[in-house]
Amino acid sequence: MIELLDPTREIRSGHMSYAPRPASLKGKRVALVENTKYNSDRILEMIGEILVEEYGVSETKLYHKRYSSVPAHEAIINDVREICDFMIAGVGDCGSCSSGSVLDGILLEKERIPSASIITHVFINTGRAMAKQWAVPDYKFLVMQHPIANLPEDELRAKARAIVPEIVDLLLKAPASQTTRAEAAE
C-alpha cells in the first residue's frame, strides 16, 4: 500500500448571493461593459437601445475593458457602483473573454449591482468553470449562439432582440440559490 498526495487545489463550495432586484427598469441607468472583442460594443449598444425604447431605461453608459481577457478594472467597478443601477457584460466570444465577462457579473453582484453576463454557447463550460473557481458554481449567466465577431448588422440586431427578455428577467428577478455540494478541483 502506498499513499499519493493530491496535486489539486480544493475549491470552496458555496452558492451565489445576488444583489437585491428592483421591480422595474423604468428610469434606471444601465452600465454596458464590453469586452473589446469585435462587435461586442455594437451588440451591447443595440441591447441598450431596446432597453431604453421599450423598457423605460433612462440611459446607458458604455464601458470598455482594458482588453478582453481581464475582469473589469477598478475604475469601471467604482463608476458603475456610483452611477448605475444595473450592469450588462459581454459578449464573450472567446475562451479568456467569456470567463472574463462571467467574472464581471460575479464582481458586480458582489457590489450589489444586479447584473447579466452574456457569453456565446461554445464557452458554456468555461463560464461555468470560472464560476466554480469563485466558489459560486450556480451563478447564472446568459448564453447566445456563437459567433458574433463576423456578423452583419441585421443579424447582430436580431441576436440582441432575442436575448433582451432573458436579460430583463435576470436583472429583475434573482435566480433561486441552489444548494451545492463540495466539488473537488477539476
Added chain:
Amino acid sequence: MLVRPTNGCRVAVELLSYKHRVADVGEAIDYCFRQGWSDGLPVIPPTEERVLEMLGAGRVDPDKEIGFIAEREISITAEKVAINAVLAGCKPEYMPVVLAAIEGITDPAWAYHGPSTTTSGPAVLIIVNGPIARDLDINSGENLFGPGWRANLTIGRAVRLVMRNVCGSLPMVLDRATHGHPGKLSYVIAENELESPWTPMHVDLGFQAEQSTVTVLAADGPRQIFNQLSATTEGILTTMADDMRISGGVIGQTYYIVLLAGEHMETVVRDGWSKTDVKRYLFENTMNNYAHLRRTQRFPMPLKPGDETRIRPLVSHEDMFFILPAGGKAGAFSSYIPGWAKASWSRMVTKEIKR
C-alpha cells in the same frame, strides 16, 4: 506530522494535501491517469517522501505561498508545486527553477487568465539563464526543443501540471486553445551563453552574470527559417525578416524571441554585428502597410486613404526582439518565437532563481 532535516536543524513539516491510497506503483500510475492529474503521459507517483525531498531541494516550507492569481482567487503553495514537480518527473534539484517559473506566471504582469484560457493557444516558454542552466544540463544546443534532456522536458511539464491541477487550466474547460502546440507539454530552453559574443539575456535585463534566472513568456510555437546561401548577416536576416513579417498575431505587436544557431551565429560574429544591429535590422524590415493588413482581413475593411503608405511595425519597438544564440552547431537554420497576442496583455517576466 513529519520531520525533515534543513540546514542541520530539524523542522516540523506538515503536509496538508489529501492522501489517496493505492496498492502499488503500477496501480498508482493508472490511478493518476484516472484522477485526471496527468497531461497524457505517465507520471511519477507523488509519495510523501518524494514531495518532501522536492521541498527540501527548493528550501521552502510547504505552506509558503509561491503565487496568487487574483482573477481566479487561487493561492499556489509550495506543497502543491512540489507534488506536481514529482508527478512531472523533475529531479529535486530542478525545484528552484520550477518555483521561480511559477512566481513568473503568477506575477500580475504575466496576467495568468488571458494566456492560459485563450483560444489562441500559447504555451509558457521558459528560458533559463545563468550558471544553473549548465549545472542542471538544460539544453541550449542541438535539438533544444526536442527530446533527450530531462530538465528541459520535466521543468516545463511541472509548470503545466501546476496550471492544470492547481489553477484548473484544463482543456475544454479553462484552457480553450483551438490548436495549442506541442510546447504546452514542456517548452524550456537555455541560451548558449558560453559561446556567445554578447551579454546573456538576463544581464541585458539587469541581473548579474552569476545570478540565475527564469524568464516566462506566453508564446506561440517556434518557427524555423532556412538560409544556407548567404555569407553575410544581412543575407540571413533578410530571410528571417521576410518570414517574420506576417507571423504571430501580426497586428498585436508582441514579443519575439530570435534564436540564432551555430552556422548563422558564426556569420554574425564574423561580421561583428551587435544585438542592437540585429534588432534594428529586423525592426526595419518587418513592417507592413495598413492596406495589406486590411486586404488580408487582419484589420477591418474598408481601405482608408493613405493605407498603402501607412506603416504598421511588427513590434512596438526594436527592443521587443530578444536575440539569443541557441541551437546546434551544424545546419543553416535559425528560429524565432512570436509571443502571445499583444505584449501589454501579458508581459514577459524574469525571476531570479533562488538556491
